[in-house]
Amino acid sequence: MQFFLLLSVFVVATCGLIYELIAGTLASYLLGDSVTQFSTIIGVYLFSMGIGSFFSKYFKKNLLAWFIQLEIMVGLIGGTSSTILFLLFEEVESFRFLLYMLVSLTGILVGLEIPLLMRILKNKLEFEDLVSKIFTYDYIGALLASLIFPLVLVPYMGLIKTSFFFGILNVVVATVLCIKFEKEVKWASVLKTQSIAVIILLLAGFVYSEKIMAFTESLSYPDKVIYAKSSPYQRIVLTKNSKELRLFLNGNLQFSSFDEYRYHEALVHPGMQGLQEHNDVLVLGGGDGLAVRELLKYNTIKTITLVDLDGAITSLFKNNHMLLDLNKGSLLDKKVKVINADAFKWLKENSPRQFDFIIIDFPDPSNYSIGKLYTDTFYRLIYRALKENGAAVIQSTSPFVAPLSYWCIDTTIQSVGFKTLPYHAFVPSFGDWGYILAVKGTQYSIPDNFISNLRFLNHETFQQMLIFPKDMEKKKTEINKLNNQAIVHYFEKEWSEYLH
Amino acid sequence: MKAIGATMVASSFSCSEKSNDIPASIVGASVAIGHKLRFDKIPEPTLIEEIDTIIVGGGVAGLSAARYLHKKGNHHFKVLELENSAGGNSAYGSNNISAYPWGAHYLPIPNPENSEDLFDFLKEANIVTSFNSKGLPVYNDYYLCFDPEERLFINGYWQDGIIPNFGLSEKERKEIKDFMLLMEDFRRRKGMDGKYAFTIPVDFSSQDSEFTALDKISMAEYLKQKGFTSSHLYWYADYCCRDDYGTNVNNTSAWAGIHYFAARKGEAANASQGTVLTWPEGNGFLVKKLSEKLKDKVISNQLVYSVKIENGKVLVDYLDSQTHKTHRYIGSNCIMATPQFIANRLLDRSHETISQSTFSYAPWMVANITIKEFKDRKGAPLSWDNVFYDSKSLGYVNANHQNENTFHDKRVITYYLPLTDGDPVAERKKLYDTDALYWRNHIINDLSQIHPEIAKSIENIDIWRWGHGMVRPIPGFIWSDERKNARQSIEEKIFFAHSDLSGISIFEEAFYQGTRAAKELLNKS
DSSP: OHHHHHHHHHHHHHHHHHHHHHHHHHHHHHHOOHHHHHHHHHHHHHHHHHHHHHHGGGOOSOHHHHHHHHHHHHHHHHHHHHHHHHHHTTSHHHHHHHHHHHHHHHHHHHHHHHHHHHHHHTTTSOHHHHHHHHHHHHHHHHHHHHHHIIIIIIIIIHHHHHHHHHHHHHHHHHHHHHHHTTTTSTTHHHHHHHHHHHHHHHHHHHHHHIIIIIITTGGGSSSEEEEEEEOSSOEEEEEEOSSOEEEEETTEEEEETTTHHHHHHHHHHHHHHHOSOOSEEEEEEOTTSHHHHHHTTOTTOOEEEEEESOHHHHHHHHHOHHHHHHHTTGGGSTTEEEEESOHHHHHHHOTTOOEEEEEEEOOOSOSHHHHGGGSHHHHHHHHHHEEEEEEEEEEOOOTTTOHHHHHHHHHHHHHTTOEEEEEEEEETTTEEEEEEEEEOSSOOOOOSOOOSSOSSOOHHHHHHHTOOOGGGOOOOOOOOOTTTOHHHHHHHHHHHHHHO | OHHHHHHHHHHHHHHHHHHHHSOEEEEOOOHHHHHHHHHOOOOOOOEEEEEEEEEEOOSHHHHHHHHHHHHTTOOOEEEEOSSSSSOGGGOEEEOSSOEEESSOOEEEOOOSTTOHHHHHHHHHTTSEEEEOTTSOEEEOTTTBOOSOOEEEEETTEEEESSSOOTTOOHHHHHHHHHHHHHHHHHHHOBOTTSSBSSOSSGGGSOOOHHHHGGGGSBHHHHHHHTTOOOHHHHHHHHHHHHHHHSOOTTTSBHHHHHHHHHSOOOOOSSSOTTOEEEOTTTTHHHHHHHTTTOTTTEEOSEEEEEEEEETTEEEEEEEETTTOOEEEEEEEEEEEOSOHHHHHHHTTOTTSSSOOTTOOEEEEEEEEEEEEOOOOOSBSOOOSEEEETTOSSOOEEEGGGGOOOSOOSEEEEEEEEEOOSSOHHHHHHHHHHOOHHHHHHHHHHHHHTTSTTHHHHEEEEEEEEEEEEEEOOOTTTTTSHHHHHTTOOBTTTEEEOOGGGTTSOOHHHHHHHHHHHHHHHHHHO
């Protein structure tokens, strides 16, 4: 009996620390700031263990049965904790509460274990011996856990599998004890049934977690996936490594926190600084609020209307605190009105309203659905939605990788009556990236100065951005129309050649 | 493991049960009311009203005649329509996902010649927005078929376009290319009379016997005579005949078969040759535009059962299928905008010596399928027209295609099946003897060939049975005296307007025949 109980101390200790590490790691993945997350998680966990130890005195009888019951519960809660946290991360508001609740619960249950075990063993060992053995196994378990977690478990198994695995281990201990001491344990058959049910559940989780998380998502991204959700429109994935946060939509990189300021400064300021008036601004796409963040650097703006198809994106960027740090809470600003609608349909039906500046930040025209948003028909709606001397800027893929696609956008914009100002900027995550400013009326002038609180743009930089070297020179292309979708054909060809 | 096994068995059961759960129903064409014409004795009319002109039939020809009369300031007329809404085989429907067609669903950009009236209409409807400096029409961008237009599932792959290409041998590709060049040549050819060999309206085509002789043989015989052997070319020619005429390659005249390829010469400022105009509700859009100013002129649910001339007046007797009361219009004129087999019955001239046996009509089954996102095979993405090589159907059209939205979680697809296997009379009987479940299973089986799990995505299937979907241009018909004579007015009081008078059932011909009949009527007075 002694040996089995001491072995279970070892397993319980390992599992307990693993749950704590998982919670800490997940919290820093999902919420950022690993120092704070780890300290608070460890603190809460240890404190909860104290609560558990305190309450252990209220367990008077059937100690072994209670110990087994606790093992099963710890296994269930600890084993499913990371899955629960991953899945519920999108309920951002209650996420911290949920996180600390799970940590406390695990802590309390683990805290109950050692005192109970000591009392179970107290008549079988001398007190000195008892204390020495139990804590030796406990600390060895802790050492093992703290070594294998970063070196083996996280790299080879991933968080979700690790937690299911240790959950199973926990419950297996319970089962073994149950079988071994069947005669001494009250409600042995009930506990056995329970533990088998929980093992099946955790096993299923173990098998499916592999399928769902590890294979489809994490492996296809270079960094850790910290958020993944399918909205009705797209797959949204956030990944994080030590220095950058990245957003992927349907597997395509939308920004990296490392250099997105380059992209967004280049998108917003050349238009804003050259316009005489910019009272009313419309942003199409750009549900990440990063272009809006740049816009809010101008106090003179009166209204910003953002139209993005996907409510899941705008809500994520309104609620998640890591993302709020990045966009400075721009979508929550009172000047900003967020509308979740299809941009084409919205523009077609909202004709009376006109804007000084329109920022068009759509995904690249990689398919026919998105290709519609780069057609002359669409740009005619943009023209109509601009005030007499307004302008629009269009993110226009890479003029280096896809010159035909880029210049096709330029040609198409010109075909509906705009004058254009093509420019490009180097954004390391994307490459050499292109923009086209579409100018209506005569009031726009190329800016000489830029506001001072920018990290990338200034007068000299912008002068360079207007120069297109020989390998990016203007090319003759078709006009992209709804009935030819020329750009989708250019884009497919150019990018597939580049990527292979 | 046992538990998992059991779940899998259960789910595979539920999969096949799922297709049995898909609701399917038959909607549309009032066959039962229409058939009253053949069997029932109908009481003498009780209510009598006088009017200038009665138009019998609210299909495209009838509405085009009505539009023209209205445009010329003649407002004292009514259009009597059997169904509960006008449109004929350009009928349409809608649900909360999309509007969708029940029949004709596109209009190729029209030929510049002999189409002044048609262009007038297209301008009224804002389909043509202006003309450029070269005089070419500028079409409304929202109505030109969006790219990607067509794809064909062949040899396990969706290829772009519907002319078979993927996986074909060089020899076959060359044959198809030669055939297309031959058709291109016909497109430009003119006859001794200076007219285009093939044009629209058919009336304006050359009567040079070099070309009209082609009407005597079938399209299949023509291909054989030209030495073509490629089975894929025969498939393509067959597909085109079934698509436009509801008749297979063996029963379509070579003149009509070539007309499909060679008659269209439309050009546009903002579209390439051969581009089509289309709308979610198909040609239902054109029907709405035609009848825009005719709101109180078209009376639906009216079964006309007799048209005759007495004392110099035209008497039109009809039954209101809602109230079951019979009425009579006494008019100065009447335009019969019905197919000829109906016109003959209404005029009670089946006993007359003029043989009308050459007029025959193709039965069709059309289904509108409401569907969630479904898995697609490799190749070209979902297009407007999606055809599959190994199917008797013409494939399906995506009704949501012309929607500017970038995202659809559900769509309506329209599945077309002309019944061309046997004699049309037998096929028509078969069509009416089968029920919604039969067609549901047929459609699911057919679609499952290319989309294996499609049953899981289908939410609803509505079925429309067209007993007489369109006139069949069988060999000898288009240049027959019967067709030519059928439009002769009766005492300059009863005029005839229907696409079957052209021999091919397309919007332009119906529009032309309706407008022509209205002009004849106006010219005599």
